[in-house]
Amino acid sequence: MKKFFSIGIIRGLIFQILGSFAGAGIFYGIRVLMGLQWKTEPTIVVGGLVGAIFFLVGQGSLRDWWHVAIGKEMPEAHEVKPYPGLRRYFEFTLDHKVVGVQYGVLSMVLLSVGGSLALIFRLELANSGLQILDFIQFNTLVGLHGMVLIISILTGIAALGNYLVPLLIGAEDMAFPRLNAFSFWIAIPASVILLSAMFFGGFETGWTGYPPNSVRGPMGVQMFFLGVYIAGWSSILGALNLVATIIRMRNKGMNLFRMPILVWSVFSTSFMAMTATQLIGLSFQLVMFERLLGMSFFTPSNGGNPILFQHLFWFYSHPAVYIFVLPGLGVISELLPVFVRKPLFGYKWVAMSSMGIAAVGFLVWGHHMFAAGIEDYLRVPFMYSSLLVAVPTGVKFFSWAATIWQGKVRFAVPLLFTLGAILVFLLGGLTGPPLGTVSTDLHLHDTYFIVGHFHDTMFGGFIFPIFAAIYYWYPKITGRKLNETLGKIHFYLMTPSFLLMTFGQMRIGLLGMRRRIADYDPSLNFDFTQLLITIAGYLIAISVLIFFINLIISAKKGELATGNIWKSRSPEWAILPSPAPAHNYEGFEFKLVGDPYDYGLKGSKYVELTTSSNSKSEAVL
Amino acid sequence: MKHLAIISILVIIFTLLANYFLQSVGLLPVEASEQATVIDKLFNTHFWIISFLFSLISVVVVYSLIVFRRKGDDEDEGDGKYITGNNTLEVVWTVIPLITVIFFSFLGAKSLAATKVIEPEALNVNVTAGQWYWFFEYPDFEIKTDTLFLPVDRQVKLTMTSVDVIHSFWVPEFRVKQDVLPGDNFVKELYLTPTVVGDYTVRCAEFCGGAHAYMNSPVKVMSKEKFQDWVDTELGNQPKDPVSKGQKLVTQNGCVGCHSSDGKEGVGPTWKGLFGSTQKLSDGSTVTVDEEYLTNSIVKPNVQIVAGYPANVMPSNYADLFSQDELSSIIAFIKSLQ
Structure with a gap:
């Protein structure tokens, strides 16, 4: 039992609960001393914030930095011995591959939570009339479905970036391993706080939280704002780390236009996340202050401007959708050449198109406000x-089509x-x-x-690619392949169901x-289509359940993955054994001798070992 | 070259099929305003482009997957053709879309301008939105109603404001949509020209919490003669005695959404038997309900709240909304409910 309580994540969560009560208690105590009465809303906000800080303290995320601050010696990241076995996944671990997997698991957990919320309100929508939910329950579920999945996507792309970028660029680890672990661990209390919005009266604003509606509604919206605010820290710091890693940590000879293409999309995504996320944090913070302190930023009756919020909010939240999809599009560009056995068509154009999307993405936020009452000249x-x-x-699309053209496809x-x-994603784009x-x-x-369009872009740009990525790199993590049959069932069940739904x-x-309505007019004759959408939603859930089962059983019983199972040119498959060793290429001296995707060019290689001081490497080659 | 010819033919066939499908499946509701006609024309152009691009990409990909697939014992051996790229092609598929996009934006701007043509003889209607109701005021006739009556083939200018949060005015058959914002300096206008006589519904399209789903009001588009008849009857029917006048006011202004006249519990206290009764207030004191208390409670609803009811729910702008005469009519009506 004592051992159980010494596990980092458990300790963190216990500290978070205690911290929340402590924060709320101290706040109430101060109010009592001042002769004021109990007031729930500020009390829970202070409690939530203190709880998040306590989580980090209890979990141990701040320990190393504390040691530096008080002048104690701190070991270099690669000298730190991680916990043995599975335990390392529940602790403050500096290995980027462990952090990547931690992000991935959190992403999948949030994916199931967010998806399940949708399954509940889809039941309500299967028929017109109100059957199982009341308005506030429905409205809360809709808002949480959106935001929980957004955080699932953010942690999902962080998983891709953290696990893969150092492997793909030939680095031993990320540029800032401690910051890396910190950005993961701060996402956990953020998720807990976000979900707790359900238990503090819910909120009726959708994920966009527009004031003045969010200023007037139930106070669960404060936990929603606080959760997103803290999750934003994770996103900004994680992105900063990836940008630094890509700029500073590339192996010898890997100039920017020789990097695997996925690195380019992670680079453009990180650039956006690093510079835009502040705006959603700020806009939510202003509404929090408006509710708590009566600062009327957005309420017109007190001189505020509700459209100002929409500008601030969408200045992040539109680039955010490109943040969500670019890594997924990178996965498409990364995997296609391997399986069609052809070079990626127009590498530089594809790389630059990611940067192009990132750049243009900052200039388009106003299209969310066409009906909001902005001027025509805008x-x-x-x-x-x-x-x-x-x-x-x-x-990107033309390049993918040209890559597939005359390829010899392996339908793995x-x-x-x-x-x-x-x-x-084509449907989403069109x-x-x-x-x-x-x-x-x-x-x-x-x-x-909009709901259909948005789900197309998110499934095409994130859900399908992340599943592709997991089927592809799972052997690199576990040393075993995922079951092919279950994988095919997953695909052939999910794809048609999704198309039906969208x-x-x-x-x-x-x-x-209209979106976000708990009930619809039966005279519109939407009942049958709504029922189909609900059924399709449940089929998707079943397919994802099959995927989770596959993940769990294949970890122990899957076919062993020895050598370069996908015949990839990429260094993590061409050089490293599976599962990938700690510190990646330590002991392997490799040099770049070709381009990353020259499939079909006889005798060409992307990377080559120069000296092999490690006996493992010979076995692999 | 052979492949290219086959693909071109397939793309043309699939474009035509896809567009025929999109046009015939009935994707848009009835087109019932001049603005809808303009917008649907642009929708049709969109359907063509969507059909073409979808066919182009999917035909190339599927054709390639089938025609160049691994055959027979080729299972493991062999890579595809070594083609790394083609800058001419890349320039082509950057520049052509760029021109298309600019042209499309130009079409979009023209279409927007066409939906915003303002006619000098527009009918004025003031729209007020609140959680969760609509009401409409015809300033030219001094008529107030919770149903939007419109004459066919005449432009209407909606001047819209909200009493609380952001709502959005949308009648799907008219296509155009405009958010309705609170605040005197955020009054928004929307121009519409209904073209088909019939019954429609205005639906709030901006999530406004709570009963957002039910924030609908009927819209009746009628012939010009019938509309005039309606205006005449409304004007002739203006009640004279204060009690009926008050009854009409509380219905038009949405008061009855929270206050019942028959003793039923609501968001606010019922009016049945209210006048002359003694009520306990939330600060512990008691008050006898008389004219003065009722006036105060309408004009300053957050000052003396009956115990057990929440504060900050009732709008506090009735002092501006009602004249002294209207206030006394409402009170006369409440008085009559014994």
Whole structure:
């Protein structure tokens, strides 16, 4: 039992609970001393904040920095011996691969939580009328579904970046291993606080939290704001670390245009996350202050401006969707050449298209506000810039099609998910322009068409690619392959179900179904389509459940993955054994002798070992 | 070259099929305003582009997967053709989309301008949105109603404001949508020209919490003659005695959403038997409900709250909304409910 309580994450969570009560208690104590009465809302906010700090203290995330601050000696990151076995995944561990897996597991946990929330309110929507939920429950579930999955996606792309970037660029670890572990661990109390919004009265604002609605509604919205605010720290610091790693830690000879293409997309994503996330944190913080301290930033009756919030919010939240999808698009570009056995068509163009999307992504936020009452002289330029995103995105699609052209395809599970991603993201891309041109958007804004379009981009740009990535790199993590049959069942169940769901959503959206409504008018005849959407949603859930089962049983019983199972040119497959050893290429001296995707070029290699001081490496080659 | 020819033909066929499918499946609701006609034209252009690009990418990918697949004992051997790229092609598929995009934005701007054509003889309607109701005021006739009555083929200018949070005015058959914001300096306008007589519904499209799903009001588009008849009857029907006048006011202004007239519990206290009764207030004191207390409670609703009811729920702008005469009519109506 004592051992159980010494595990980092358990200690952290216990500290968080104690800290929350302590924070709330001290705050109440001060109020009592001042002769004031109990006030719930500020008390829970202070409690939540103190709880998050206590989590970090209890978990041990701040210990090393504390030691530096008081002048104690701190060992270099690679000298720190990690906990043996599985225990390291529950502790403050500096190995980037462990942190990557930690992020990945958290992402999958949040994916199941966020997905399950949708399963509950989909039941309500299967028929018109209110059956199982009341308004506040429904509204809370809808908002949490959105935000929990956003954090799932952010942790998912952090998993890709953390696990893969050092492996792909030939580095031993990330640039700042302690900051890396810290950015992961701060995401845990953030998720706990976010989910606790359910138990503090819920919130009725959706994930966008627009004031004045969020200023007036139930106080659960404060926990929602606080959770997102803290999760933003994780995102900013993680991105900073990835940018530094990509700039400073590349192995010899790996110049920018010889990096595996996924690194480029992680680079562009991190750049956005590092510079834009502050704006959502700020906008939510201002609403928190407005509620707590009566500072009326956004309430017009006291001189505030509700549209100002929307500018601040979307200045992050539109680039955010590119933050979510770019790593996924990078996975598509990374895996296609391996499975079609051809070079990536137009490497530099694909790399630059990621940067192009990142750059244009900062100029388009106004298209979320076409119906909000911004001036016409703003609506038109935002229309031009929004449609401009189609150009670099088009370059990616054409390059993928050209890569597949005349390729000798191997239909392994990772490729299936890659092709699924291309199809679904294509649908997401093509349903974008009607939302970009102002007049058509006036019809589509805030309808289920948006819901359908958005799920297309998120599934095509994140869900399908992350599954592809997991099927592809799982052997590098565990040393065993995922079961192929279960993988195929997963794919062939999820893809048609998803298409049914999203087509249904877009159709009723065009016909007049508004988003975020608990009940709809039966005279609109949406009942049957809504029922189909619900059934499709449950089928997706079943397919993902099969995937989770596969993840668990294959870790012990999966087929052993020896050598370069995908025949990849990339260093992590060409050089390293599976599972990848700690400190990656320590002991392997490699040098770059070719380009990353020259499949089909006889006798060419991307990387070559120069000296092998390690006996392991000879066995692999 | 052979492949290219086959693919071109397939792309054309699939584009036509996809567009035919999108046009015939009935994707948009009835087109019932001039603005809808303009917008649907742009939708149709979008459907063409979507059909073409979808066919282009999917035909190339699927064709390639089938035609160049590994055959027979080729299972493990052999890579694909060594093609690393082609800068001419890249320039082509950057520049052509770029031109298309700029042209499309131009079409979009024209379409937006066409939906914003303002006619001098527009009918004025003031729209007020609140949690969770709509009401409409015709300043030219001094009529207030919770149903939007509109004459066909005449432009209407909606001047919209909200009493609490952001709402959004949307009638799907009219296509155009405009958020309705609180605050005197955020009054927004929307121009509409209904073209088809019929019954529609205005639905709040911006998430406004709570009963957002039910924030709908009927919209009746009628012939010009019928509309005039409606205006005449409304004007002729203006009640004279204070009690009926008060009853009409509380219905039009949404008061009855929270205060019942028959003793039923609501968000606010019922009016049945209220006048003359003694009520306990939230600060512990008691008060006898008379004209003065009722006036105060309407104008300053957060000062003397009956125990057990929440504060900050009732809008506090009724002092501006109601004249002294209207206030006394409302009180006369409450008085009559014994």
